[in-house]
Amino acid sequence: MIKVGIIGVGTVGTSVANILKDNADVISARAGNKIVVKSGVVKNLSKERGLDIKLTDNIDDILQDETIDIVVELMGGVDEAFEVVKRALAAGKAVVTANKALLAYHRYELQELAGDIPFEFEASVAGGIPIITALRDGLSANHIESIMGIMNGTCNYMMSKMTDEGVAYDAILKESQELGYAEADPTFDVGGYDAAHKLLILASIAYGINAKPEDILIEGIENVTQEDIAFAKEFGYAIKLLGIAKKDANEVELRVHACLIKKEEMIAKIDGVMNGISVVGDKVGETLYYGPGAGGDATASAVVANIIDIARSGKSTPMLGFNKPMEGNQLTLKSNDDIESKYYLRINVNDRAGVLANLAKIFENHHISIETMLQRPSEKESANLLISTHCAREKNLKNMINEIESLNFVNGRPAMIRII
């Protein structure tokens, strides 16, 4: 019999306990052993959770219990969780976590500490989709060329609603908060940070890259307007928040931002709160993984899969997929300035003679070539110029935006969305 201790019995923890009970028949058949939750740690013991497992508010009841084989860390946060998980590993207990923030900062230290002790984290990226398993085990024969993922259901829901129903950003944010899809402070989701944590985890498995959130380009969806969406529709794009990892020779670029993406792409067809991750391998080509990226039961499905895996084999594959560093072609993180992309720009200008010629000259000076341009009337005496460019370097584009912002006939900072 395998005994599990759950640290943090909230929505996901409750689902983990319920799945292990509800599906005990199929789980013990697959695992070869009965798996039971021995106890759970909560902060507030008086809250009713409808569970028949033993609850405690003392974390040592799990960490010092020698009969517990697997610690499931669902407390969230970075520093305290890191300490708890380190103690679990020091006590020789296998660890399963859904904590993406912990891994975004400490995954390499944890891999080192874990050594031969199983440490699994399928639920940390894209909830119920087994993307860690697919990438680490299923695609291991490939150099990964790119990963493009819808890894935040809140943003995808909001973008889908803005597109399908023509609602403004603020209204959809309010609705998402009422539905419980977005937090009272939505920055972590709509600012791209949640997706960035997940991207960093996938990038380690794909490339062995040890980057932290502050090292990579992270932007959100806060500035997307109905005008941008109309432009996207007219030119056959959808707008999505994507986490992108892309290999270019020995460099890897990592970035999270809103994207214009051709409607025909499979990933553009993923709407609503669902997640989807497209992975291109040099041998397999494109594969894509779709499913629920959040929710108690979906996330717990991934947690319990890890528990079964540990029960089955006693030994997992290396935590981040690499038994040793790649010889020779070690990959490094590309500087954000060097990222190349096509861009869409929305520039609000005063509607007077000479403006276009002036702007065209500035584009030329920054070596940025225009692909399409639309002019749309805006508020009185101003117009919005909607421009898409050919491929350009991020640094040049940013410099150009700074220059354009300073022009006396331009109102506010030009908005920019990258085109995939």
Next chain:
Amino acid sequence: MIKVGIIGVGTVGTSVANILKDNADVISARAGNKIVVKSGVVKNLSKERGLDIKLTDNIDDILQDETIDIVVELMGGVDEAFEVVKRALAAGKAVVTANKALLAYHRYELQELAGDIPFEFEASVAGGIPIITALRDGLSANHIESIMGIMNGTCNYMMSKMTDEGVAYDAILKESQELGYAEADPTFDVGGYDAAHKLLILASIAYGINAKPEDILIEGIENVTQEDIAFAKEFGYAIKLLGIAKKDANEVELRVHACLIKKEEMIAKIDGVMNGISVVGDKVGETLYYGPGAGGDATASAVVANIIDIARSGKSTPMLGFNKPMEGNQLTLKSNDDIESKYYLRINVNDRAGVLANLAKIFENHHISIETMLQRPSEKESANLLISTHCAREKNLKNMINEIESLNFVNGRPAMIRII
């Protein structure tokens, strides 16, 4: 160092050897060991393959070579492959195979024979998509409610072309043969048998069901016409050949046939030669896996992933996912007669008074309720009735079709497509 012997060095075998060489840097980093192909078995030694591995036409050079750790079986066929694989296991060698026909017939005997010896087969279903890994490891916490898969790229290509370009079945089949998507004798693909082999493998992992091709419902796409496609478009459906596994209490239905499926479903959005498999788990909900279902490199990507997995851990999870049978709720195969579905029927009738009333009466007698009906002119003095039904039992529907076929005002056997 891990040494591999490849039995059958055709398109996939050549790709396996090339991937192990081309991607040796990332593969040895992930596996923790260098993996090399020691030798390959071919029938015709004089054919140039552009490979620098040792080739032999004597299978014993691999089976009796004690330095070979992993036998990769890519010879195809059932009986001879079964003998070869049994000998490899008897010699204590791990086995990796892409042979779906072998597994459709002998997977349980092989699981028994393999015991603790790794036996892997990711490439046998849906080529480069790691669906075996996802289902066996990633979704193991779930009772699987259903699997619906586009598992045959040839059929999906043909259906997509018939839908997008309005071309007739025979013309598309000819084109597919010219492109190399379909064999000279296309029955194995267009008759649904290839998809059935794959479905049986997935059903064992999902349900522990030991069925053989002859036990389950297998139909192809040969009778789909442009008229059916027009009906589908009008009512918001796509037509796809699907492999379907569905749990209903303690019974599992397994079937392969053309389906009308609502365009909004993710799986309906998968076009061309690509494969896609939707899996619904009782806890996770729907997840979907998309990618190339065939091709040398894509298939070899899955073969090599299995080789890496064996090199990494030395021990795999149980071959078909179950360490022991489920206690209590053992699942059994549902009789084809008991399958329930909605149906679409195309009935060619002589265009005269009383026909509709007569048919309506027959539907009523068989307890089959009509949802929609369209009448379309056909050849002179005949008309096609296009009918969709509410949910009905397969046995009743078949009986009704037999009765309708025998009517003197009906021409030929009514065509039928199930609606998902």
